[in-house]
Amino acid sequence: MSPLPEIPSAVRRVAMISVHTSPLEQPGTGDAGGMNVYVLETARRLGERGVEVEIFTRRTSAASAEVVPVAPGVLVRHIDAGPYEGLSKDDLPGQLCAFAAGVMRLVAISPEGHYDLVHSHYWLSGQVGWLAADRWNVPLVHTMHTMAKVKNRSLAQGDRPEPAGREIGEEQVVRAASLLVANTEIEARELVELYDADPARVRVVPPGVDLVTFAPGDQQAAREALELPQDAELVLFVGRIQALKGPDVLLRAAAEMVRRDPERRRRLIVAVIGGPSGSGLEKPRALQALARELGIADIVQFVPPVPRQELAQWFRASDAVAVPSRSESFGLVALEAQACGATVVAADVGGLPRAVGSAGVLVQGHDPAVWAERLLAVLDSTPDERKALVDRAVEHAQRYGWERTTDELLAVYERACRDARTDVADDAGSGRLLELPLAEAVIP
CATH class of the missing domain: 3.40.50.2000 (Glycogen Phosphorylase B;)
Structure with a gap:
């Protein structure tokens, strides 16, 4: 090559x-x-x-x-x-x-x-x-x-x-x-x-990534624009809702997170931005049913696909962006999120290691307990650790205009x-x- x-x-x-x-x-x-x-x-x-x-x-x-x-x-x-x-x-x-x-x-x-x-x-x-x-x-x-x-x-x-x-x-x-x-x-x-x-x-x-639309910004301002609580711990999934993209992995991980720390339920928000696709069209409400089954329907928000400018605000507002795909040729969402300064936690599959680089967190496999552990580590990081993650994410994305x-x-x-x-x-x-x-x- x-x-x-x-x-x-x-x-x-x-x-x-x-x-x-x-x-x-x-x-x-x-x-x-x-x-x-x-x-x-x-x-x-x-x-x-x-x-x-x-x-x-x-x-x-x-x-x-x-x-x-x-x-x-x-x-x-x-x-x-x-x-x-x-x-x-x-x-x-x-x-x-x-x-x-x-x-x-x-x-x-x-x-x-x-x-x-x-x-x-x-x-x-x-x-x-x-x-x-x-x-x-x-x-x-x-x-x-x-x-x-x-x-x-x-x-x-x-x-x-x-x-x-x-x-x-x-x-x-x-x-x-x-x-x-x-x-x-x-x-x-x-x-x-x-x-x-x-x-x-x-x-x-x-x-590449649109470095004008997807750029760092103030988290508090983004949350205000989206009418989200300032003290929330916001974890995002962005993409088409189908088994291949693994949104079920994030929901099961979120259930494990609140099981380990029940107090977390008060501030944890899991936002799923996207609509049914592929095999997901056969049961378009399956993910909502899973949230109810897991007992976390109160902390999961389902948001239809949004324009790119608004999507960038969601990335800026987030504490972590989960990309738990089972297969991914590249993972453009990961790169767009990082360009906004978001910390990406992604499956170590396909092109995601290239998209995420050393700027995010790569997870082996799709065990919800492991995903819960990696997400909690990001959410519980210190301000200095969080700033280092943000800086690395933005620096990495800048290479991919x-x-x-x-x-x-x-x-x-x-x-x-x-x-x-x-x-x-x-x-x-x-x-x-x-x-x-x-x-x-x-x-x-």
Whole structure:
């Protein structure tokens, strides 16, 4: 995974594919999460660099305009593929043909060479991106975000595994992509070991954080703005509510905390910010039921997903942010929390060690008793210890601005385009007949 050399700019226009979730959706519920943030933030910054970005996503509402400008040089294009509502992510493989046809039809009026590159996000988009890149004769860059084989190794009890069809689809995309973007070195190794990816075609580009929105601030002022008690001990969970993200681990840990110290109940608040997603949609009130069963319903607040500015206030108001995921490709929430000066207590899985670094607390396993112990250690830390944690968190997050991510992503794009030009030149020089895609061979 060697660093990419600097090369002359060759990228003017990029087609991003995000089939199952729109970057315009509010993260934290349904299928909207860190990937939405990633797509939107990188597209915006690419636009600032003079690279035009068109994001293709499935229309989920009749009210959605066909084209939505979201920033200078950045458009979101909605594609009709199946009914607007009522389709889960599991239903979408059956709509990939319709989605791809919509993209091809829309782009058919554009001149040849309109796009320099396709960047697909998640395996469903990779299937469409594979076809689009082949049809337009441009490189395909793909980011997995999550992988079925990795998720299936870390299932929560009672959670259903990802289907074999997804694993096969991911393997196909890995083979088809010109370059693969991994969030962390761990993810890069998983691509090689689990999917037989060519190491020479894998590049590590860590996600970033909006350091303007997510910045340190006064805890008391944040609590006043959120109408929270100043003397509260506030522990947050932020994310989609599903077994994979482990919110149940935090609730069980909170029950253990008040069992050990009943007086703590008076001031402890556990705030769960997010909405049901994935398997959590089958029992959308299961977490509330668990809080009642554990006898802590009085200290748990369930908050629907909030805008990013308000989310930053929650992070500033917190004493600890728990990220007890069972699998996590990176863990953007951890980085956003640290950028606000929050102390993150996270599971030692996937990309979280990279996201958290040495600035937070990593927990082995998901034993609620162990999590209670680690959280209590943070809550009971001295003012000097707390300040040191805050300073380390902010310093760590400052290394991960979206500008850095965009720099490295652009280098990947440039490399993919340069390699494509080299391949064409080699084929032409060798005298080999260049094979056209089937569609170009039969359509005048």
